[in-house]
Amino acid sequence: MKKLFFLLFVFSLNLISAQSDSNQLSTQQWTEDLDYLVNIIKTRHLKPYTTVSEQTLDSLKNDIKQNIETYSEEKIISEFSKLTALLKWGHTRLSLPVNNDHLGLYLGHRREEKPNEAVSMFSVLPLRFVKFSDGVYVESTTTNNARLLGKKLTHINGHPVDEVLKRLSLYISHENTSALDLLSASYLSIVELLYAEGLIQSKSSVRLTFDSGEEVTLKPIKYNDNSVWVDYLTHNRITKPLWLKNTDNGIWKVVTNDKFYTEEDQYYWYDFNPENKFFYIKINYLFHHPDKSIAVFMNEAMKVAAEKDAEKIILDLRHNRGGSGDVNRAVRLALQRWPKISTFGNVFVIVGRHSYSAAILLALDMERNFNVIFLGEEMGGRPGHIGDSQRYRLPHSGLTLRISVKEHHDWTGLPDRSSTWLHYKTPMSFKDYKQGIDRAMDFAVNYRFKDVKTEIINIYKNTDINVALLVFYHLLTDPASAVEDHSEVAYSLAKYLYKEEDNSRFALALLQYNLEYYPKHVPSLLQLAEIQLASENTKEGKETLHKILAIEPGNAAAKAMLKSVPE
Structure with missing residues (x-):
């Protein structure tokens, strides 16, 4: 009898295993997805071969095909992502099957669609890393790992963090270093990606080393994990700087999946400081909110700025991943009607690695038409870029592929600008962040204009001749x-x-x-x-x-x- 039960048990295990295998995609299905992906790149992308040759693209495709039968599922998906990243356009990318709430970072303007059920969702470490100017730090985490907040990462599974970031960069669609700094630090948490790249040998746990020499082994969390997260500033009861006012336990997290761009203050909001007389406008999303269009918002904002007799306007785009470039006109028209805009030193635009897509177009519009002062870090994309991505779902896996279809030109005519020019660079350091210091805002608030002769030399010293010439150009062309x-x-x-x-x-x-x-x-x-x-x-x-x-x-x-x- 015991032998019979044992045989039945073994039979049931085999049946479950067979059922599980039958739910997975076959090699043929993955191959068809690969063919579909490459065909879409070749036929739908506006200029697929600006940064990579067709020969290089086909070579990687053939390499994947030859090995696809031996690849694990996460390896196949990662290789698809690597192939897409060859084009080096941020709008052309394969969305990894990961919970963006866990990453604390959304790249698109809509919720990420889950792939088909046959595809397993990737798991992540219960940590969010941010690359600051002074290193990679744990910026937010689940509450039960709060003791790790603020720790500086040095190694993952014995690999130096710089090596890991460099190897992960192969899978990331990006146009400049700033975008890579944003995304690569976030991708450090994706366990299946680390495994596919051979940086870890097991997906069940990951060994991390911090600069104190402390080693910690963490288990990843699954896609549907609903743990509570906390960021460094909140946990340590440090007042957040104004630009992080509405973030949700993560420096880049202005939305959550269940409330994805639903609240008005996720789109835009303003604030006036009566002590320093500056008017702060935060625009996170270049779309119209159902209850208040961006044109109505800007009209209201500028009326309040006039009533308060604001001396400076600070436009903050550091959380703006874009939207529709068509709405940028509302922002520009509202600002150009402010009587003080022609005076150098009255308007500041703060940008950063998270400023992207339509936000780049808005910044270019401001750069070309107004003598404003740009602060922050380089934007997350190039001024001249191919954007306006269209979505495609791979037929069997259901993975989402985005393809760039529209070219946007840099008004300067320069082919290789990595970002709008910055008059003064104010990189984020963890040393500042942990004290709630915002160097860009501090600069704008405390800036005192002396005279243009002095300022143009200071700008040249801090940047280059082009930025200095831009100041002179605006002085000569503004009536x-x-x-x-x-x-x-x-x-x-x-x-x-x-x-x-x-x-x-x-x-x-x-x-x-x-x-x-x-x-x-x-x-x-x-x-x-x-x-x-x-x-x-x-x-x-x-x-x-x-x-x-x-x-x-x-x-x-x-x-x-x-x-x-x-x-």
């Missing part, structure tokens, strides 16, 4: 400021470049640009003549000196320089 004489602005920078940095090429170009607008600016002409003569362009130098004497016949400096030139 409200163009009526003033700005000849000394470019001249001051040109003089600094030549005298302090011995950069005659940039100085020469800047002086010539200045003289297009101010052809009788004698200091610029004198500096130009000096550079021409020093470069042994004697003929041009003498012509420039004669121009000066035609304007000011008694100019002693021009006479002395002309006298020193050999006949």
Whole structure:
């Protein structure tokens, strides 16, 4: 009898195993999904071969096909993601089957659709990592792991964290380093991805090492785990800076799956500080809320700013993953009607790694049309990019594939800009974060404008010549400021470049640009003549000196320089 029961038990186990296997996708089905994925990339993407050749794409596809029978499910999905990431466009990506609430990060404008039931959902560590300027730290976690908050990660399963981030980058669709910093730190928690890349040998637990030398082994949580999460600031009762006001236990978590962009303050909100007289506008989502369109919101916001006699406006896009570029006009029109916008130093735009898609278009609009000061970190995508993704579901797995279909051009015409230009970079450090300090906001609030001549040199020192030139460009092309004489602005920078940095090429170009607008600016002409003569362009130098004497016949400096030139 015991033997009979034993045989029945073994038979039932085999039956359960057979049923489980039958629910999984076959090699043929995965192969068909692969063919579908590559075909969609080739036929639906606007420009699939701007960053990768068709030969390279086909080579990886063939490699996956040859090994797909031996690959585990998570390895297949990861390889699909790697193939998609080859295109290096953020809008072209394969969505991993993971709970975004656990990651604390949503990349799309709608809830992620779960794949078909035959596909297993990925599990994650009960930790959210953020890459700060001073390292990778545990920023939020489940309450039963709260003791790990604020710890700096150094190794995963013995692998240095920088190595892990680099290896995971192969699976991440991204256009610049800023996007990679956002996503790779988040992906450190995805156990199946770590396993597929060979960074861990078991999916049942992961060994982490922190900078104190402490080692911790954690078990992952499943897709439907409903543990309560807590972030470092909340747990330690530290007042959150204004930009994190409505986050939900995670630095990037402004929405949850059950309330995905439903509340108005998930879209946009404003605040006025009577002490420092700044008006703060936070726009997280560039869509219309059902109860208040963004145009109505901006009209209301600017009315309040006028009533309060705000001295500065701070537009914060650090949580803005985009939406529809069509609504950007409402933001621009509302701001351009503010009487103080033409004065340099009155409007600040704060951007960061989470600013993406339509938010990039809004930032470009602001950059091109207004003399605003950009602060923060580089945005999560390039100004010139292919976006407006369309969704496709792989036929058997049901995994979601996004494909970029519309090209957006950088107004500057520069092909390789990684982000809008930043006048002042204010990177996030954990040292600041754990004290509730927001360097970007502090800079904007405490900024005191001296004069444009000084400011343009400061901006050049902090960034590069292009950002400094942008300030000058706005002064000359804004009707409200163009009526003033700005000849000394470019001249001051040109003089600094030549005298302090011995950069005659940039100085020469800047002086010539200045003289297009101010052809009788004698200091610029004198500096130009000096550079021409020093470069042994004697003929041009003498012509420039004669121009000066035609304007000011008694100019002693021009006479002395002309006298020193050999006949």
